[in-house]
Amino acid sequence: MANSYVQKVVRKVKKSNPHQPEFLQAVEEVLYSLEPLFAKESKYQDNAILERIVEPERQLQFRVAWTDDKGRIQVNTGYRIQFNSAIGPFKGGIRFHPSVNSSILKFLGFEQIFKNSLTGLAIGGAKGGSDFDPKGKSDAEVMRFCQAFMTELTRHIGATIDVPAGDIGVGAREIGYMFGQFKRLTTSFEGVLTGKAIPWGGSLARTEATGFGNVYFAENMLGVRKETIEGKTCAISGSGNVAIYTVKKLQQLGAKPVTVSDSRGCIYQPSGINLEVLQQVKEVERASLTRYAELCKDAQYISVKDYPKNQHPVWNVGAQLAFPSATQNEVTEDDAKNLLAKGCILVSEGANMPSVPAATEAFLKAGIAYGPAKCANAGGVATSQLEMAQNASMQKWTFDEVDGKLKNIMAGIFKAAHDTAEEFGQPGNYVMGGNIAGFRKVADSMIAQGVM
Numbered sequence: 001m002a003n004s005y006v007q008k009v010v011r012k013v014k015k016s017n018p019h020q021p022e023f024l025q026a027v028e029e030v031l032y033s034l035e036p037l038f039a040k041e042s043k044y045q046d047n048a049i050l051e052r053i054v055e056p057e058r059q060l061q062f063r064v065a066w067t068d069d070k071g072r073i074q075v076n077t078g079y080r081i082q083f084n085s086a087i088g089p090f091k092g093g094i095r096f097h098p099s100v101n102s103s104i105l106k107f108l109g110f111e112q113i114f115k116n117s118l119t120g121l122a123i124g125g126a127k128g129g130s131d132f133d134p135k136g137k138s139d140a141e142v143m144r145f146c147q148a149f150m151t152e153l154t155r156h157i158g159a160t161i162d163v164p165a166g167d168i169g170v171g172a173r174e175i176g177y178m179f180g181q182f183k184r185l186t187t188s189f190e191g192v193l194t195g196k197a198i199p200w201g202g203s204l205a206r207t208e209a210t211g212f213g214n215v216y217f218a219e220n221m222l223g224v225r226k227e228t229i230e231g232k233t234c235a236i237s238g239s240g241n242v243a244i245y246t247v248k249k250l251q252q253l254g255a256k257p258v259t260v261s262d263s264r265g266c267i268y269q270p271s272g273i274n275l276e277v278l279q280q281v282k283e284v285e286r287a288s289l290t291r292y293a294e295l296c297k298d299a300q301y302i303s304v305k306d307y308p309k310n311q312h313p314v315w316n317v318g319a320q321l322a323f324p325s326a327t328q329n330e331v332t333e334d335d336a337k338n339l340l341a342k343g344c345i346l347v348s349e350g351a352n353m354p355s356v357p358a359a360t361e362a363f364l365k366a367g368i369a370y371g372p373a374k375c376a377n378a379g380g381v382a383t384s385q386l387e388m389a390q391n392a393s394m395q396k397w398t399f400d401e402v403d404g405k406l407k408n409i410m411a412g413i414f415k416a417a418h419d420t421a422e423e424f425g426q427p428g429n430y431v432m433g434g435n436i437a438g439f440r441k442v443a444d445s446m447i448a449q450g451v452m
């Protein structure tokens with residue numbers, strides 16, 4: 001009976017969302033993991049919560065026309081998926097990447113609902129973005145694009161309505177241009193975006209928060225296994241915001257990160273990643289990792305074209321701890337096998353949905369510490385909410401205050417996932433524990449607020 005409820009809704013989602021593989025993947029992963037809850041409670045089915053929760057409250061798609069440096073008109077598609085506002089204003093990042101489409105943003109928006117709920121804060125779920133590629137564009141082109149994108153988005157957002165932030169391809173520079181345009185159009189200086197620079201409303205520790213938070217989550221997972229971060233060899237994918245501050249926190253705690261990657265290749269440096277060089281190459285020069293290899297003579301660079309089929313070399317270096325921090329579906333089944341075969345004891349996901357379903361299954365089956373994205377990378381959005389709180393109260397907290405709150409929030413998420421997994425008879429399964437804990441709060445709020 002309970003099984004057939006999930007199956008019925010999954011069938012309906014498949015029928016009404018054809019050609020949206022990432023969205024379907026995210027929906028199936030969450031819904032099937034909730035089955036133990038529906039076996040105990042009928043109120044969710046009685047109130048058609050699943051049928052409602054898989055349907056975004058509002059989806060915006062719009063034209064973004066802008067002029068490049070040569071005076072040519074360029075056109076991109078802009079999106080904002082306002083998925084669920086049961087527990088707070090819509091909240092979630094904006095992604096600028098050529099692969100962006102409705103399926104990817106709906107998967108991200110759907111995940112964001114449960115992630116935001118797990119933080120224990122009052123934030124609903126949303127995601128937005130565009131197929132615009134900031135790579136190779138001048139600052140002036142990025143500015144004109146951001147202004148054109150925000151010209152439409154402005155009418156749909158606000159400090160208590162919907163508060164976007166960064167994600168892939170959107171960092172402090174893009175947030176600045178978008179904030180400026182919002183202010184120009186509305187004359188309102190408000191906390192409408194998070195990830196702002198410090199002098200004009202940003203929060204200390206927001207830049208670091210996703211990476212730091214992920215390492216704090218990993219520490220919690222290791223803690224119940226009587227293990228620590230110190231002395232461990234770590235593999236990280238990606239070399240953007242999340243990857244860089246994962247490397248930084250791991251080094252602070254005495255671990256040795258030995259890999260990073262970007263879309264063109266990866267670095268393996270057995271002596272340990274040089275954080276200063278990484279920040280110079282990625283944050284200052286916005287260059288490829290080939291530049292890192294030029295600057296660090298003992299680093300090995302492997303180009304994507306030399307990767308073994310379906311395998312990412314960063315997951316095959318014998319790391320004890322793994323932190324996927326690039327993009328969705330980057331950890332294949334073969335990668336999971338490589339990690340496990342070489343003694344990996346922990347996978348903690350900085351990226352959103354980085355593991356394919358077969359990889360997730362392999363980690364759960366092996367019984368290693370596996371921190372799913374909704375739990376492990378929630379430190380970013382949680383600290384965004386701390387930025388909103390500072391903006392609303394016109395206060396400014398110190399780095400240590402924000403970092404201390406972040407640490408507590410990550411411990412709270414771990415406890416919720418851990419205790420819920422035990423409650424439903426699958427100790428250590430933070431996929432199920434996290435999904436049920438995140439879902440319950442949103443679903444109960446939806447029931448309380450009536451049919452809509």
Ligand code: NDP
Nearest residue numbers: 168169210238239240241242262263326327351352377380
């Ligand atoms: P950045 O744009 O700063 O960095 C992204 C990194 O991932 C870059 O190294 C990029 O390489 C690589 N990458 C992106 N797409 C691909 C791809 N298709 N194949 C291979 N490599 C790729 O983004 P973030 O660090 O902010 O985001 C990384 C992940 O973390 C994403 O999944 C994001 O959704 C997630 N996340 C981010 C949060 C945040 O606060 N920023 C919060 C929670 C999750 P290249 O530069 O060559 O494209």
Ligand code: 2IT
Nearest residue numbers: 092093165167380381384
């Ligand atoms: O995926 C994510 O949680 C983010 N990109 C951060 C969202 C936010 O609103 O800070």
